[in-house]
Amino acid sequence: MPRSAKDITRRRLLASGAAASAAAIAGCIGGSSGDETVLLFTQSKGWGYGFDPVVSNGVPSTQINDQIYEGLYTYNEDATSSLVPVLADGEPEISDDGTTWTVTIKDGATFQNGDDVTAEDVKYSYEAPVDEETENAGELNMIESIETVDDKTVEFNLKYPYAAFNTTLIWNIVSKSEREGGDDFGHNPVGSGPFQWVEWEEGQYVLLERWDDYWGEQTPDLERVEFDFVTEQSTRVTGLETGESDIIETIPPQLWEDVKGMDSASIESTLGIGYFYLAFNCNEGPTADPQVREAVDYAFSMDDAVESFVEPAGVRQYSPFPQSIVDSWDFSTDEWEAIPHNRDVDQATQLFEDAGISMDYEWNIIVPPDDMREAIGESVSNGLKEVGFNNVTFERLEWGTFLDLYNTGNEDDYNMYTLGWSGSPDPEAFTYYLFAQEQEGVTNGTFYRNDEVDQQIIDAREDPDKESRREMYIDATNTILEDRVHLPAYNLYNSYGVSNSVSNFQSHPDSGTIPLLADYANVGLE
Template structure:
């Protein structure tokens, strides 16, 4: 199997952040990874396909630099799906904020143009001891913060300790760490509570300046963040803009071509596309399905996209109510076609998914997806009606309640289910909730609040970042809203989490995934592309499978013509 067990800040922001979109970065509560940028946007957490699989045309894409000369004093305006709200990596828990912070702060590790981990502030790959229970990381001695302070091993250790010690929403990302110790000025040692082969998926974490942050945490979060990244923080007006400037003394390579970047929130998807066409914005995030062809046909812009490491699904309340019965869940599977729903409402912005992990993970781990693809039923309304009518747990007047977040694609999945159930004789209701109300309801386990819900998750190219956070029993007891209990499945997930043997881990994951698919805890739906509209004068902008996009890196450097 190919070793792609890595994740990025956007891919694992805390669970709650991903859920609410900001789930433009799935890191967040036990929602550890729930995804969604609000509105029609899905956070772009998508499958970890390789960069050559991007969908921007190679001959006329906005990233083609063959016939033009890059400038080193340009600026771009980037339309986000929502406004950032904070910038301190220790506490920030939403995708728009993370999109800005990743340019101000450098991480311990980052990615190549695909999903392979590469050192950034780390000097080399970690040394792994004690069967993956101890990880020793060498630190570069030339890395500096934007105020001139050197990046020290203590800054690195502090950056990993602080989320847990301060009990931030990101603390759950590091619950496997027993201690983080400074071995010497250029070495940090992580000792874990158990052998954990997937720990490298948690090492791409941004490093903060301990002394500056401790002097005024509030200022560090909202007005004067100091990082070691290639851009400095200039100004922020919530709901209006964030302005960054190139740090000309950046310690790393390459120095950005861009002198300035302005991020502006444009929440309505069609309006974002309009600003791309008029040139008001140079880059816009998340192309809706209805506007995909429009952007493709723009002479002055093109689409840059790649499948992200994400997973969207219909989930059932297995705690109480009729959907706690697996036969009822099977009947609902018979009542509609997920293939048709995804084809009609998601493509070409994403692709059908048949497992609770993205296609790239299934390919890298050689999971039996072709077998799993046979588990969903073809639509059969007579069969659905028979299963429901004959089930004593289903009242004759049952009106299933489906709740969905404020996202058109996920709402349409819910409507497809509702239409099928109505044809089977059961009037289902679909309620679109704002993120606050949705996040409160979908974890109650009450059949009065929901029988089904639609959500998304973003993780890294390791199955642990999906299976553990979505299905393990210790996720605040809710299993992210399903309350599904299966001791054998849980043991397999936890065995895989506490192992450094990838072949054995694969066997456990195959069995666990088979169980959740056959029991229809979720009905997998789709994976979303990280997609961007890019004006033709912007060169070398890249979509990224984990980090969503790249402005400057070892493999690209955005400029304007």
């Protein structure tokens, strides 16, 4: 029978890890009638900064925000460079050698408070992250100015012909009047999307409901959707098996076959536009020496680590670029795949000695609260110990603490860290934010100072010619990998365990996109 919105929140017991069996919880929430049905979507991580897209970032918040807000455009089903108009009425008009982009807003597009979506709202949504100096400002720093031609026409004037600006046009649009006049907009959001805010409980759940007056051509089949998060992997899988969750995010590798074999659920997955890596502090400490970074590469096997701790939930990756970008940009990966060393403790030991690193040096490796990234960090730690180092600190930190430390460039905070990045389907997303010097201390925690590489990254960002950009990205990546600024590790499938009671759900290459309602999907719940 349908589960009700009233009863569904009792499952907070499961999310909070209360000492109750899944079967007992299931007995508490079992069928009720007369209430709206609720799809429970269990995420793998918490939400961070709330649900105001001006300031919030991170995949978990984006997955929820994209149900409430809309952009001028969105990704298509395959997340290629072709975008689908949402608030925009057709394709953008591009002029002035690619530095002026003009977009018209659809008549009838409205916010959930009944107000029309206007050019002023669009202008505000793009300017506020920069004006307020948020962490999102770097994603919009190619914009020189924004003009409102009329109520329904907005003109973006760029500092240079930024080739990837089409991907910037997916930015969520907020209501200026609601955000400036409302109380705690991040927890009382108003957007133009097909689902509207109901309530939330911090660290527990977010409840959305279908906006019955949605202005778009389709209406969601779902009446309500509740997001919670469970970081413990086996608990998420147990929740799917017992019916506590309708969809769970991220199937852990060690439980992949278990989920695959469930009679009551299946796996939906597609390779993401992502990149996971081990990064070095090139600013201070021994890892500022490329010879030491090469020694670390010899001290352990990234191939073995990925095979043991990531597959089949992900694949080995040898560059910052996910396979979709490699294919669409015709990057030849043979040279990149040959750069990592096989494990050779003797060679590692010799390189450390040549670099003058004492066996008493106190290494510090930090990782976020993620089992796979932790396994990569621990593999490095074990490799250093096998070389003969006596003091290797390996720390799994909570997200807030990790994010405060990984980009300081201070030797006392870290020598190495493991992290991941989810970007747009353009190489710029995996070079500028991770390696450009102007992103140091923001999204770049390496502090790698190679002016030639830095200029190639900036020039490729500002060059409208794809072939010219391609050559610059190849040259820059060759140097970055040879210098071992990162040791690329893997990419994950965007994988979900989906109950048989759910219809029309599919995984999307962009990890922030959960297509509950799209031109190719309208998720339902029996």
